[in-house]
Amino acid sequence: MRGMWLIVFVAALSANPVCAQDRINVVASFSILGDFVKNVGGDRANVTTLVGPNGDVHVYTPSPSDAKKNADAKILVVNGLGLEGWLPRLVQAAGSKAAIVTASNGIAPLKVGSEADPHAWQSVPNAKIYVANIRDALVAADPPDAAMFRANAARYLGELDALDAEVRAAIAKIPPERRKVITTHKAFAYFAAAYGIAFLAPVGVSTETEPSARDIAALIQRIKADKIPAVFLENLSDDRLVGRIAAETGAKSGGTLYSDSLTGENGPAPTYIALVRHNIKALTSALGN
Amino acid sequence: MLTAALITPFTDFEFMRRALAAVIALSLGGAPIGVFLMLRRMSLVGDAMAHAILPGAAIGFLLYGLNLLAMILGGLTAGFLVAILAGVVSRSTGLKEDASLATFYLASLALGVTIVSVKGTNIDLLHVLFGNILAMDDQTLLTVACNATITLIVLAVIYRPLVIESVDPLFLRTVSRAGTPTHLAFLALVVINLVSGFQALGTLLAVGLMILPAGIAKFWSRDISGMICAAVVSAIISGYAGLVLSFQTRIPSGPAIILVAALLYIGSVLFGSVGGVVRQLFPGRHLEA
Amino acid sequence: MSAQLQFRDVTLGYDRHPAVHHLAGDVAAGALLAVVGPNGAGKSTLFRGLVGILKPLSGSISLGGLDARDIAYLPQTADIDRGFPITVFDFVGTGLWRATGLFGGIGNAERKKIAAALAAVGLTGFENRAIGTLSGGQMQRLLFARLMLQDARLILLDEPFNAIDSRTSADLLLLVKRWHAEGRTILVALHDLETVRAHFPETLLFARGPVAWGPTEEVLTPDNLLVAMRMCEAFDDSAAACVADPQSRAA
Numbered sequence: 001m002r003g004m005w006l007i008v009f010v011a012a013l014s015a016n017p018v019c020a021q022d023r024i025n026v027v028a029s030f031s032i033l034g035d036f037v038k039n040v041g042g043d044r045a046n047v048t049t050l051v052g053p054n055g056d057v058h059v060y061t062p063s064p065s066d067a068k069k070n071a072d073a074k075i076l077v078v079n080g081l082g083l084e085g086w087l088p089r090l091v092q093a094a095g096s097k098a099a100i101v102t103a104s105n106g107i108a109p110l111k112v113g114s115e116a117d118p119h120a121w122q123s124v125p126n127a128k129i130y131v132a133n134i135r136d137a138l139v140a141a142d143p144p145d146a147a148m149f150r151a152n153a154a155r156y157l158g159e160l161d162a163l164d165a166e167v168r169a170a171i172a173k174i175p176p177e178r179r180k181v182i183t184t185h186k187a188f189a190y191f192a193a194a195y196g197i198a199f200l201a202p203v204g205v206s207t208e209t210e211p212s213a214r215d216i217a218a219l220i221q222r223i224k225a226d227k228i229p230a231v232f233l234e235n236l237s238d239d240r241l242v243g244r245i246a247a248e249t250g251a252k253s254g255g256t257l258y259s260d261s262l263t264g265e266n267g268p269a270p271t272y273i274a275l276v277r278h279n280i281k282a283l284t285s286a287l288g289n
Numbered sequence: 290m291l292t293a294a295l296i297t298p299f300t301d302f303e304f305m306r307r308a309l310a311a312v313i314a315l316s317l318g319g320a321p322i323g324v325f326l327m328l329r330r331m332s333l334v335g336d337a338m339a340h341a342i343l344p345g346a347a348i349g350f351l352l353y354g355l356n357l358l359a360m361i362l363g364g365l366t367a368g369f370l371v372a373i374l375a376g377v378v379s380r381s382t383g384l385k386e387d388a389s390l391a392t393f394y395l396a397s398l399a400l401g402v403t404i405v406s407v408k409g410t411n412i413d414l415l416h417v418l419f420g421n422i423l424a425m426d427d428q429t430l431l432t433v434a435c436n437a438t439i440t441l442i443v444l445a446v447i448y449r450p451l452v453i454e455s456v457d458p459l460f461l462r463t464v465s466r467a468g469t470p471t472h473l474a475f476l477a478l479v480v481i482n483l484v485s486g487f488q489a490l491g492t493l494l495a496v497g498l499m500i501l502p503a504g505i506a507k508f509w510s511r512d513i514s515g516m517i518c519a520a521v522v523s524a525i526i527s528g529y530a531g532l533v534l535s536f537q538t539r540i541p542s543g544p545a546i547i548l549v550a551a552l553l554y555i556g557s558v559l560f561g562s563v564g565g566v567v568r569q570l571f572p573g574r575h576l577e578a
Numbered sequence: 579m580s581a582q583l584q585f586r587d588v589t590l591g592y593d594r595h596p597a598v599h600h601l602a603g604d605v606a607a608g609a610l611l612a613v614v615g616p617n618g619a620g621k622s623t624l625f626r627g628l629v630g631i632l633k634p635l636s637g638s639i640s641l642g643g644l645d646a647r648d649i650a651y652l653p654q655t656a657d658i659d660r661g662f663p664i665t666v667f668d669f670v671g672t673g674l675w676r677a678t679g680l681f682g683g684i685g686n687a688e689r690k691k692i693a694a695a696l697a698a699v700g701l702t703g704f705e706n707r708a709i710g711t712l713s714g715g716q717m718q719r720l721l722f723a724r725l726m727l728q729d730a731r732l733i734l735l736d737e738p739f740n741a742i743d744s745r746t747s748a749d750l751l752l753l754v755k756r757w758h759a760e761g762r763t764i765l766v767a768l769h770d771l772e773t774v775r776a777h778f779p780e781t782l783l784f785a786r787g788p789v790a791w792g793p794t795e796e797v798l799t800p801d802n803l804l805v806a807m808r809m810c811e812a813f814d815d816s817a818a819a820c821v822a823d824p825q826s827r828a829a
Contacts, residue, residue, distance in 0.1 A: 210421065210542070211542075212536075212541050212542060213305060213308070213542050214536050214538065241424035247303075248302070328659075449678075449680055449681075450680065452664065452668075453675070456658060456664055457658045459657055460672070460724075463631070463649065464676065465647070466646070467680070510663065511663050511665075512665055512708075
């Protein structure tokens, strides 16, 4: 009888390490990637994000607590394509042994001047590639949960397919000559390429460059010449400039388009899917008849 | 051909007209203040103030989110506190004005950074707060115009004691009690001009159009009223020429205006009628008496 | 003659060290008083106390009903920004502050007064010069001209003839006498005893505290001067609290 209890006791003890390995620590560089990882990882992954909701991932300055998050992580998921200029130093400083996963692997980047445009997640087909890369990384790092990750990913990819179809259907309803907008942030090139809406912007790729009068004048002339119907703001930059351009051209101000980050829980874009839905709704109501 | 370059940008585009109006208003209010700042050896106070307003803006952000009005009022309050505390300390102790201001603005900046980091967001608050001259909407234009009006009126009232206080403070102290109120009123004007200048036009233009014209004027007049006129005129010329330059080339508008002002300054250093280098090197024949 | 100024056992100093120690006495209205003493005697401190820049450590000074605008003060070293772009005319014109205040215009009458003041000090023709171009003596004349325009009942001059040539000092001394003849009360801090003996009827010999006060011949005796000379210049860090000080008596 006592031997039985001993066996049970030893079995229980040896089962513990297996339970403790359950949640794999993953750090994502910004909120959109964090959302992808959460969807694939489910409750088997403990996800933390460096640049949180409403943050600006282009100009982020990491803090010591970020270094700590990195040090504890097994996987670090980054966008790549030059988005996180501040990351290499952080990784080095944290002395982290995390495996770095570039979510945009396998995507042929669009160019802005001579550099790559990092906003690849804006097109849903690209987002699916991101999710696949993340799934493969999780599977490699945590084989016991591979089945779970694959199942989550498959379900999420299905949701993304549905989303893609939604977007295409919505855009089809907009008359072709009205498929062009102005926005402040040159972050929608991938969206434009995938879905056929032209995005024009007065400032450069990051939120730091300042426009010249010539750039603004050229933009105004173009809007008037091409009869561009709507102007959109981005949740991080100078909305007064966009408002001025709208006032001078008679274009309609369409609200806010979200590009580089999710909003908080109570905002209109707490997840990637919600973000895309919000954007497409704003676009169709501004551009539709 | 020349008319096309100099006049048509303003007749064709409303944002250019508004920018010109803003520059004129800023010159009328800011340039006289800049002359006094320079004569009182406070030329670097603009930069100091840009940092000093941070805790006020941060508190405004904490309480009301990205509400521009809250952040401006917060910034104004912080600016006033720093300026007035520095002024009072330097008058009642042996500490000179510049040291007094330096200590307060550094303390203020540290406080601001602490507040922002406690909240845990990485939004560059000051970036949000600072505006752009090409984005003059009705409200901002009105602010800049009001600012100039208030400044001119208050300056007219305190002109005489301000001049006396700048050249012979002990004399003013012995004949009148107007010394301290005048000094504080002047500091208040400096803060108002700077803060509203920042939020309308950004730091570079707000501070630049105060200080550079004062430097230019020094080489063209021996008398303070002449200096003030010269400063206002050179500020307006810089603004106009800078806007034209930004329109014809791809130089951003703020830097373009300041670059023109800098060129005028170098020209004045060399060829100015009062103490210009060329005049010193080639004074001509000496007079009979 | 009524007393214009009353020193009521006043002590003035810096950081609790007395520079003027228990001064008591009256200055009559319309007096011309020389305040004499070696360097560091406390003459400038006394004037600062009179003007109100320095608050007494104990005791008080009564100004006989005068307020700040009735007093004209010429400090020993003027902290004037010579580089400031202001003309001689405008600078002297600031002396009219009492009359014009913030907004009063400088009309014809005022211009005449300014011109007269400049003429009295021999600076006619200098109206449009920047103050930075004046020599030391010319600057001192300028300050006298401004003083004139202040039209004050009490005039305090702290070592006004230092570092200027004898012709200028002679001219300015004539001005002082003219003001005295107009009934103003004038105190002048000097250390040139010849000038004092020649032009000042009354003298206060001062060395941290009053040594002698009265008609000049009686005050400037060799014995008195010796006492004044022996005064120590540096403040004594180990000095105890003064027993005559009412505050310490109460404690």
